Amino acid sequence: MKLDLLLTMYGMIYVKKLKFISLFNIFILAILCSCILPVENSEKDLYIQLEKEIMCPVCDGQTLDQSQSLIAEDMKNTIKEKILQGYNKEEVKNYFIARYGESIIAYPKVEGFNIFAYLIPILGLIFSLLIFGFYIRKQKLG
Amino acid sequence: MNNFGFYIMILGLILSLHSSLFFFLGQIKNKKVFIISAQKSFYLVILMVIISSFSLIYSFLTNDFANVYVANHSSLDMNRALTLVAFYSGNEGSLLYILLVHVILSGIMYKFAPNNIKNKLNFSCSILAVITSFYLFVMIFFANPFQISEFIPNDGKGINPLLRHPGMYIHPPLLMSGLASISIPFVLCQGSLFDNSNSNQWHTILRVWCLFSWAVLGTGLLIGAWWAYTILGWGGYWGWDPIENVGLMPWLVLTALIHSIMVEERRGIFRLWNIILISLTFVLALLGTFINRGGPVVSVHSFAASTLGFLFLIFMIVMTFYSVISIIYNYKNLTNNENKIESYLSREASLLLNNILLVVSSLIILWGVIFPVVSILFNDTEISVSAPYFDKTAGPIFLFIIILMGIGPILSWRKTTKKAVIIRLLPSIIITTLIGLYLYISGIKEFFPFVSFISIFFVMTIIIREWIGGTKSRMSNSYNPIPSFINMIVSNRGRNGGYVVHIAILALAFGVVGTKFYDERLDVNISVSEEIEFKGYSILFKETTQEFIGENSITKAHFEISKVSNPNKINNITAMHSYYPNYNQISVRSGISSTPVEDLYIIPKDFIDENNMTIRVAINPLAWWIWLSGPILILGTLITLWPNKMKRN
Numbered sequence: 125m126k127l128d129l130l131l132t133m134y135g136m137i138y139v140k141k142l143k144f145i146s147l148f149n150i151f152i153l154a155i156l157c158s159c160i161l162p163v164e165n166s167e168k169d170l171y172i173q174l175e176k177e178i179m180c181p182v183c184d185g186q187t188l189d190q191s192q193s194l195i196a197e198d199m200k201n202t203i204k205e206k207i208l209q210g211y212n213k214e215e216v217k218n219y220f221i222a223r224y225g226e227s228i229i230a231y232p233k234v235e236g237f238n239i240f241a242y243l244i245p246i247l248g249l250i251f252s253l254l255i256f257g258f259y260i261r262k263q264k265l266g
Numbered sequence: 267m268n269n270f271g272f273y274i275m276i277l278g279l280i281l282s283l284h285s286s287l288f289f290f291l292g293q294i295k296n297k298k299v300f301i302i303s304a305q306k307s308f309y310l311v312i313l314m315v316i317i318s319s320f321s322l323i324y325s326f327l328t329n330d331f332a333n334v335y336v337a338n339h340s341s342l343d344m345n346r347a348l349t350l351v352a353f354y355s356g357n358e359g360s361l362l363y364i365l366l367v368h369v370i371l372s373g374i375m376y377k378f379a380p381n382n383i384k385n386k387l388n389f390s391c392s393i394l395a396v397i398t399s400f401y402l403f404v405m406i407f408f409a410n411p412f413q414i415s416e417f418i419p420n421d422g423k424g425i426n427p428l429l430r431h432p433g434m435y436i437h438p439p440l441l442m443s444g445l446a447s448i449s450i451p452f453v454l455c456q457g458s459l460f461d462n463s464n465s466n467q468w469h470t471i472l473r474v475w476c477l478f479s480w481a482v483l484g485t486g487l488l489i490g491a492w493w494a495y496t497i498l499g500w501g502g503y504w505g506w507d508p509i510e511n512v513g514l515m516p517w518l519v520l521t522a523l524i525h526s527i528m529v530e531e532r533r534g535i536f537r538l539w540n541i542i543l544i545s546l547t548f549v550l551a552l553l554g555t556f557i558n559r560g561g562p563v564v565s566v567h568s569f570a571a572s573t574l575g576f577l578f579l580i581f582m583i584v585m586t587f588y589s590v591i592s593i594i595y596n597y598k599n600l601t602n603n604e605n606k607i608e609s610y611l612s613r614e615a616s617l618l619l620n621n622i623l624l625v626v627s628s629l630i631i632l633w634g635v636i637f638p639v640v641s642i643l644f645n646d647t648e649i650s651v652s653a654p655y656f657d658k659t660a661g662p663i664f665l666f667i668i669i670l671m672g673i674g675p676i677l678s679w680r681k682t683t684k685k686a687v688i689i690r691l692l693p694s695i696i697i698t699t700l701i702g703l704y705l706y707i708s709g710i711k712e713f714f715p716f717v718s719f720i721s722i723f724f725v726m727t728i729i730i731r732e733w734i735g736g737t738k739s740r741m742s743n744s745y746n747p748i749p750s751f752i753n754m755i756v757s758n759r760g761r762n763g764g765y766v767v768h769i770a771i772l773a774l775a776f777g778v779v780g781t782k783f784y785d786e787r788l789d790v791n792i793s794v795s796e797e798i799e800f801k802g803y804s805i806l807f808k809e810t811t812q813e814f815i816g817e818n819s820i821t822k823a824h825f826e827i828s829k830v831s832n833p834n835k836i837n838n839i840t841a842m843h844s845y846y847p848n849y850n851q852i853s854v855r856s857g858i859s860s861t862p863v864e865d866l867y868i869i870p871k872d873f874i875d876e877n878n879m880t881i882r883v884a885i886n887p888l889a890w891w892i893w894l895s896g897p898i899l900i901l902g903t904l905i906t907l908w909p910n911k912m913k914r915n
Contacts, residue, residue, distance in 0.1 A: 172787050179650045185507050187652055190500040192854060197871070200789075230652035232637065237645035241637050245630040245659045252622050260615055263607040 174203050174216055177230050187230050268333050271321035272412040278314030279402040281307040286395030293388040301388055308376065308391055311398055312369045319366050322359065322411055326352055331422050334413040335359060341424035341848070343816040351434050352425045357559065357574070358411035360442060364555075365401040367443045372398070375450050375475065383471060386461045390453035397449055400581055408574055427818075427846040427853045433493035437486055441513055444483030445551045448516060451475040451523075452548040455541055459596045469531040474907060476527065476544075480520045481903040487513055488774075488896045499854035499869045501787065501884040503892065504778075506656040511635050512554035515628045519547045522624035525617050528760075532679060533614060535607070538593070538600035539621070545589035550628070552582040557635070609681035616674035620667060627663040631656060657782070665718055668775055671768055672725030675761075676732070694727040715783040722772050722779075729765050755905065763906030770898035773891045780864075780888025787884045794877040801885050802830050803866055810876060820844040823870050823879060827859055841870040841881070865889045 172189075178199065180191035188196050188203075199220070206216045220228045232238035285307040292300030322335070326349045331337040339359065340352045354363040372394045379387060405411065451472055458468040490510070491503035504510065523543040529536045556578035593600075607614045634651045641649045676690045701723045702716075710716050733754070740750040755762045788800050797806045806826040813820045821843045828836045839857035846853065857868040864887040872880040 169787070177654050179652060185650070185652065186505065190498070190502060190505050192499065192852065192871070225648060227638075227648040227650045230650050231655035231658075232641070232649050232651060237641065237647075238649065240640075241634070241651065241655065242659065244633055245626075248629060248633075249626050249663070252626050256619060256622050260607050260610060260618070264609065 170207055170213060171200075171203055174207075174213065175200055178203070178217070178220055179228050179230050181224050181228060268321075268325060268330070268412040268414050271318040271325075272406075272410060274314050274318045274321065275402055275406055275412075278311050278318070279399060279406060281314060282311045282395045282398040282402060285311065286392045286399060289388045289392035289395065293392070304388075304391070304395075305376075308395060309373060311395070312373045315362075315366050315369045315398075318412075319353075319362055322362060323349060323353060325412075329422070331420070332414050332418045333411075334415045335411045337415070337419050337422045339422070339425055341422040344422075344425055348425055348430065351429050354438060354442070355426055355429055358405065358409040358413075360438075361401060361405050361409055362411050363439065364442050364446045365398065365405070367446045368394075368401065368449065369398055371443075371447050371450055375454070379471065380467050383457070383461075383467055387454075387457045389460060390457035393453045393456060394449065404574060404577055408577065424846070424848045427844065427849055427851050428497070430853075431493055431497045433489050433496070437489040437493050440482055440486030440489060442486075444479055444486050445513070445516065445554055447475070447479040447482060448520070448548055448551040451479060452544050455544045456592060459541070459592065459599070466531065469527060473524065473527050473531070476520060476524050477903060477907055480517065480524055481900065483513065483517045483520065484899060485896060487517060488892075488899070492893055492896075495889070496858065497853065497855055499856045501785070501856070501867050501869060501882070501886060502781075503889075506634075506653045508635050509554075509558055511631050511656075512550070512557050515631055516547045516550040516554065518624045518628040518631075519543055519550060522621040523547060526621050529614050529617055533605045534603045535605050535614065536618075537603070538597070539618075541593055541596075541600060543621070543625070545586075545593065546625070549582065549586050549589065550632070552578065552585055553632075556582050611677055611682045611684065611687060613674065613677045613679045616670060616677050620670050620674060623663055623667050623670070627660050627667070630659050630663070634659065661714075664775070665714075665721060668718075668725060668771070669721045671771065672721070672728045675764070675768075676728060690731075691728070693731055694724055697727045698724040712783065715779050718775065718779040722776050725768065726772055729768060732765070733762075759905055759908060763902045763904075766902030766905055767899055768902075770895040770902055773898060774895040777888045777890065777892030777895070780891070781886045784887045785884060787882060789871070789880065789882050791874075791878065791880050793879075798883075799830060800883050803883075803885075804828055804830050804833070805866075805868070805883060807879070807881075810873065810879070817848065818844060818846050821870075821873055823857075823868075823873070823881070825857060825868060827866060839866075839868060841868045843870045843873060860890050862890045863887065 175188040178188050180186050180188050180193060180196040180199070182195055183191045183193050186196075188200055203216055206219060211219065217229060226233075232241040234242060285304045288300045288304035289308070291297070292304060322333075324330075325333045325336045326340055327346065329336070329340070329342060335356060335358050336352075339355050340349070344352065352359075354360040372391070376384070376387065376391060454468070454472050454475060458472070461468065487510070490513075494500075494505070495503040523540060526536050526540055526543060530540055556575060559574045559578050607618070609615065634655050637651050638649055641647055672694070673687075673691070677687065698720055702720045705716065705719055710719060733751070736754040737747055737751045740754050741747065786801055790798060790800075792798060792805075792807045794807055794809055797804055799805075804827065808824040808826055811822045811824070813822070823841045823843075825839050825841070826836050827839060828834070837859045839859050841857035842855040844853045844855075845851075854870060856870075859866045864885050867884040867886055869882040869884065870879060871882055874880065
C-alpha cells in the first residue's frame with residue numbers, strides 16, 4: 125500500500141499549490157485514510173472474518189459465508205480446525221492458497237500485477253477530482 | 267400455437283425493420299408519408315410482441331411440453347400463479363420479456379410525448395426500432411422461445427426452486443425492466459440533439475423518464491437484496507456478485523444524471539456532460555445484458571446464461587461507437603453556452619462533485635468486475651474479486667457521497683457565502699456533535715462506522731431543519747403544523763421529493779453500516795427442547811416437521827425465541843430447508859425475527875436427524891432499516907413525479 129500512499133500525498137501537495145478550498149483537501153485526506161485504515165473489523169471473530177474472505181471454489185463467485193454447498197461447509201470446518209490448531213489469519217489463507225490457488229482469496233492481494241486493481245481506482249479518483257478542481261477554476265476565471 | 271408465436275415474431279421483425287428504416291429516411295428526406303408509415307408499423311410491432319408473449323403464456327397454461335422452453339421451465343404440479351415467473355425464468359423467455367417491456371415503454375413514450383417534441387423524435391424512434399429488431403433477430407435465429415422438440419415429455423422439468431418466492435414476481439422483472447427502460451432516456455437525449463431551440467420540455471420529459479428508470483432499477487435491486495436476505499439463507503443481502511454489480515453501475519450513473527439534469531434545467535450548463543452520462547448509462551445497461559447472457563465472468567445469477575454473449579457484445583460495441591460518434595458530431599452544439607460555474611460553494615459545483623463521485627464509484631465497480639479477466643489476459647493468473655475488494659474501494663466513496671448529500675442541497679445556485687453556509691449548518695453541527703459524543707460513549711469507536719453514523723445523522727438533521735424552517739414560515743396562516751407541513755412539501759415537489767429519497771438512502775446506509783460492522787454469528791449444534799443463549803436472546807428448539815409437496819421434501823424447524831431480559835414475550839420463528847430432486851438443489855429459508863434495533867436470524871445448516879441439527883444464529887443490527895428504505899424511496903419518487911396541475915394550467 126506504500127505506493128498508493130505516496131501518490132495520494134503527491135496529489136495533496138499538488139492540490140495545495142492550487143489553493144483550492146479546504147473541503148477539497150479534506151476529501152483527499154479522507155481518501156488517504158480509507159487506503160490506510162483496514163475496513164475489516166479486527167475485533168470480530170477470526171473465523172467470521174476468514175469465511176468472508178475465502179471463496180467457495182465451486183459456487184460461481186460466492187464467498188464461503190454466502191454458500192451452502194457441501195464443499196463450502198467442509199472448508200468452513202477446516203478453517204475452524206486450523207484456528208484451533210493455532211494458525212493465524214495469514215496462515216489459514218496460505219493453507220487454502222496452497223491447495224486451491226490464488227483465486228481462493230476473495231480479493232486481489234496487494235502485490236505484483238494485482239496492485240493495479242487498487243491503483244487504478246485511487247488514481248482515477250484523484251485524477252477526476254483534479255479535473256473537477258481545474259474545471260471550476262477555469263470557469264471562475266473565464 | 268408454438269408456430270403461431272414464432273411467425274408472429276418474424277412478422278414483428280419485418281415491421282420493426284421497416285419502421286426503423288422509414289423513420290430514418292423520413293427524417294433525412296423530410297417526407298411525411300414515410301414517417302406516417304413508420305409510425306404505423308412502430309405501433310404494430312407492439313401488438314406483435316404482445317401476441318407472441320401471450321402465445322407463450324398460453325403454452326405454459328396448457329402445459330404444452332412440446333415446447334422445449336415450457337418443458338424446461340414448468341411442470342404439471344407447478345403452481346399456476348408461478349406461470350409469470352416461469353415466463354422469464356430462462357434465457358429465451360427473459361429475452362421476450364425484456365422486448366415486451368421495451369416495446370411497451372417505447373410506445374408509451376412516443377404516444378404521450380408533447381407534439382412539438384414528437385416531430386423531433388423520428389431519429390429516436392428509429393434507434394428504438396433497431397433495438398427491437400435486434401432482440402427479435404436474436405430470438406428468431408438463436409434463442410427461440412417457441413422451439414419445438416420431436417420428443418414430447420410427459421412432465422416438465424419444473425421451475426428453478428430458487429425462484430419460488432414472492433420477491434421473484436417483482437425482483438427480476440423490475441431489474442430487467444429497469445435495464446430495458448434506459449434506452450428511452452437515451453434516445454430522447456439523442457432526439458434533443460436535433461432540436462436547437464433547447465426548449466424546457468426536453469428537460470421535463472427526460473427527467474421523468476430518467477426518474478422512472480432510476481426508481482424501477484433501484485426498487486428491483488432492493489427487492490433482490492430482500493430476496494437474498496430471506497431466501498438465500500446466508501445472513502447477507504448484497505454479495506457484490508457480477509450480476510448485482512452490473513445492475514448497480516447504471517443505477518449509480520443514473521443517480522448522477524437525475525441530479526445533473528437539474529443543473530441543465532436551471533442554468534443551461536452541463537449539456538454535454540448529461541449526454542455523456544446517459545450514453546454511459548445505456549452502454550453499462552447493455553454491458554449488464556451482455557454479462558448476464560454468457561459474459562466472461564462467473565456469477566451465481568446464471569439462470570439466463572447462454573452462449574449468446576458474443577451477439578450482445580457486438581451490439582454493445584456498435585451502440586458505444588454510435589454514442590461516441592454522436593457526441594463528437596454534436597460537440598459544438600453542446601458546449602456553447604454563456605453561463606459559468608461561479609464558485610465552489612454553489613449548488614452547481616456540489617452537484618458536479620456528486621456526479622464525479624457517483625461515476626467514479628460506478629467505474630471502480632466496473633474495474634472490479636472485469637479485473638479477473640484482465641488478470642488472466644495480462645498476468646495469466648486466476649484471481650477472485652469479491653465483497654472485500656468492493657467494500658474497501660467503493661465503500662469510502664459512498665460515504666463521501668452521503669456527506670455531500672447533506673451539504674449540496676443547502677448551497678444556493680451560482681454562489682453562497684461561507685458565512686451563510688455555516689449559519690445554516692450550525693444547528694446540525696451542534697446536534698451531530700452531541701450524537702457523536704453519545705455514540706462514542708456507548709462504544710462505537712471504530713473509525714469507519716463512527717464516521718458513517720455521524721454523517722448519516724448530520725444529513726438527517728439538515729433535512730429536518732430545512733423542513734422545520736419551511737413549515738414555520740407557512741405557520742403564519744394556520745396554527746396547525748400538519749397542514750403547513752403538507753403545504754410546504756407540495757409547494758416544491760421536486761425538492762422535497764428529493765429530500766424524501768435522500769432519507770431513504772440514509773436509512774439504507776444506516777442499515778448497511780449496522781449489518782456490515784456489528785453483525786454477530788454463532789454456529790451451534792442443537793437438539794430438540796434444548797435452549798441456548800446468544801447475545802441476550804434465548805433460543806429454544808421446539809421440534810422439526812416434514813412435509814412433502816410432489817417429489818419435493820420440506821423440513822421445518824420451529825424455534826421459540828425470547829429476550830433474556832423479558833422471558834415472557836415469546837416469538838415463534840420457523841426455519842425451512844427444502845430439497846428439489848428434479849434440480850438436485852436445496853433451498854434454505856431462514857427464520858427471522860425483525861425489530862428496528864436488530865434482526866435475529868436463524869439459518870438451518872444441517873438436519874442431522876429428527877432431533878438434532880446444526881444452526882447458525884446471526885444477529886444483524888439495523889437490517890430493518892434497509893427494507894424500510896424501499897417504500898420511502900418509492901414515496902419520494904412519486905412525490906417528485908406527481909404531475910403538477912398548477913403548472914400545466
